[in-house]
Amino acid sequence: MFKAILLEESDGKVAARLTELDDDRLPEGDVTVAVDYSTLNYKDGMVLNGIGRLVRTYPHVPGIDFAGTVADSSHPDYKAGDPVVLTGWRVGEMHWGGHAEKARVKGDWLVPLPEGLTAKRAMAIGTAGFTAMLAVMALEDHGLDPAKGEVLVTGAAGGVGSVAVAILHKLGYQVAASTGRPETHDYLTGLGATTLIERSEIAEPSGRPLDRERWQACIDSVGGKTLACVLPQIAYGGSVAAVGLAGGNTLETTVLPFLLRGVNLLGIDSVMCPLPRRKTAWARLVRDLPMDKLDGMINEAKLSDLLTLGGEILKGQVRGRVVVDTHA
Template identity: 45%
Template sequence: MREETKFKAWVVREKEDKTFSRALEDKAVSELPEGEVLIKASFAGLNFKDALSATGNKGVTRNYPHTPGIDVSGVVAESSDNRFKVGDNVLVTGYDLGMNTDGGFGEYVRVPAGWVIPLPDGLSLDEAMIMGTGAFTAALMVRKLIMNDVRPEDGDVVVTGATGGVGSMAVAILSKLGYSVFASTGKQEAHEFLKSLGAKDCVDRSEIRDESGRPMLRTRWAAGVDTVGGETLTSLLKTVHAKGSVTCCGLVESPKLEMTVFPFILRGVNLLGVDSAETKMELRKEIWSKLSGDWKPENLQTMVNYVKLEDLDPYFGKILKGEIQGRIVVKY
C-alpha cells in the first residue's frame, strides 16, 4: 500500500472560534497514525461516543482534526506483525480507536497490532459491526450478572434505554440465555421491535424512574442492565431484590448518582460498572467467542440500518437525541 494512496474519511475540525465543523474529505494513508496493522474498512458501527467526538466533546477527543469511529471491521491491507497477514478478516473495537486515534469512519485505519482481533468463526464482517461495541458492552454486562449469581429462575431482568445499541443487544442476549427480560423505553412505537428481540414485555421509562426521593422502594426486579444513568439508575437500585445486581455503562440521562447507601447495606444490592474500551485482550477474545457462538443474538439483520459513508452525518445528531433504534452501520 503506497503512503500517498487517497481515501475518504469524515474529518472533524476545530475552528478559531472554538466551534466545530465536519466534512467528508480526501486523506492519504500517510496521514494515518503509526501502527503495525493497516486495515481496509468493510463496515463501521455508530456509537454514542462517536457522536460526542463528532461534535467536539473534549472529554472524548482531545485534539482535532480527527476522524471518529470506535468500531471497525475489515481486511488487513498491510501488517508488520506476524500475527496478521494481508487478506485476514479482522475487527477492532474500543481502546483509543476513534477517540484520539483516527477511527472507523474512514476507508482505512491503522492501529497497533495489540488492538486487533481475528474475526471469529461464526461471524461475518457485517455481523461483527451490527454487534460492535454495543453487543460487546452488553455481553460484558451480562457476564457480570452471571458472575454475581443472577440466574434465569431468579425473576425478571429489566434493561433500560432498550432501543439503543447496548440496550437492544442486552435484550437479545439475555433472552437467548433464557432470562425473562423487560425492556424499558419511552418509545411506544418500538415495543414490537423489542419483543422481536426477545423481550417478554415493555415498560415505559416513567415506570422505572421514581422522583419521590424515598431511600428505598418496593422491590420488583431480580437484576437490571442500565444504559442511561441518572435518576433511572438510582431508582433501579432501589427496586432490585435483595442480593440482586445492576450493571451500568451509560450517562445519557446524567452522570450523577444521588441516593443513600441503604439498598447496598440493607438489601445487599450490587452495582457493577462496565468499561468496555480498556478490556484486556484475553477477555475480549472470550466475549467475542461467546458472541459468535451461544450468545449470538437471533435475527441480527432486523437490528441494523446500513448507510453509506457519505450519508452518515445526520445520524450523529439523531443518536445524541436518542432517536436511533438498534444499530447504524456504515457499509463501505
C-alpha cells in the same frame, strides 16, 4: 487515497465533512486495515458533534469500531488478508478511527474476526453489543439466574439495550424492557422482551431508600435519575450493570440498597477491556446472540449519512444498530 469523515476545529467549534485523504495521513501503528464496515455508537455521536472533549487533537477521523481485512502488518500476530475487528482502546477518540476506508492501529488492539461472524455482523454488534455481552457476563459472575425473576434493561431500544434484550432472551431470562418510544414496542417484543416498561415509570427516584423488589438485575444504559430509581428496586443479592450515561453522569442515591439488600453496582468498561476477556465476549456473542435478531436490528448507512446520524443518536432517535458500509 481513501474516503473518510474528517473533523476539524475552528474557534472552538467542530465541523465534520466527508473527504479523501492520502495514505500518508494515517497515524502510527503496525497494522493497516482495509475497513469494510464501521458503526455508530452514542460515543461516536458525541465525537462527531464535538461534545465532551473526547477528542483533544484535530484534524481527526472518528469511529470507535471497525471491521475489515489486514492490508499491511509488521505485527507478529497478523498478516495481510487476516479478517479483524476493533473496538475500544480510545480509537476514534485519541487515535484516528474507523469512519474511513482505511485505518492504522496497534496490532495489540485488534481481535481476529471470530469464525462464523461476518464483518458486517461484527459491526452490527460493535462496541454497543460487545458492551452488552460484557454486562451479561458480569451479571452472571454475580449470580444471575433465570429462576430468580425478571432482568430490567433500560434504554432498551438503543444499541446496547437491543443486543442485551436479545442475548438475555436467548439465555432463558424474562426481560423487562424500558423505553420512552411506544413505536419500538413491537421491535422489542420481537427481540424477546416479555414486559414493556414506560420510561417515565423509572425516570424519577421515589425518595424512599428502599422500594419493592421488582428485578433480580438490571443492565442500565441511562444512568442519572433512572439508575437512582432502579437501585432501590433490585432484589436481595441482585446486581446492576452500569453501561452508559444517556440520562446523565450524576448519581444521587443512598447506600442502603448495598447495605441492607447486598445489591451490587457493577461498572462495565469496554474500552480498556483485557484481550482474554475480549475474546471470550466475542465467542459468547457468536454463541448467544441470535443472528436473525441481530440482522433485524441493522440500519444500513454510508459514510456521508454519519453527518446526520451523529446528531440523531444523541437525541435517542436511532433504533437498533447502524452499520456503515465504508465503500458505499
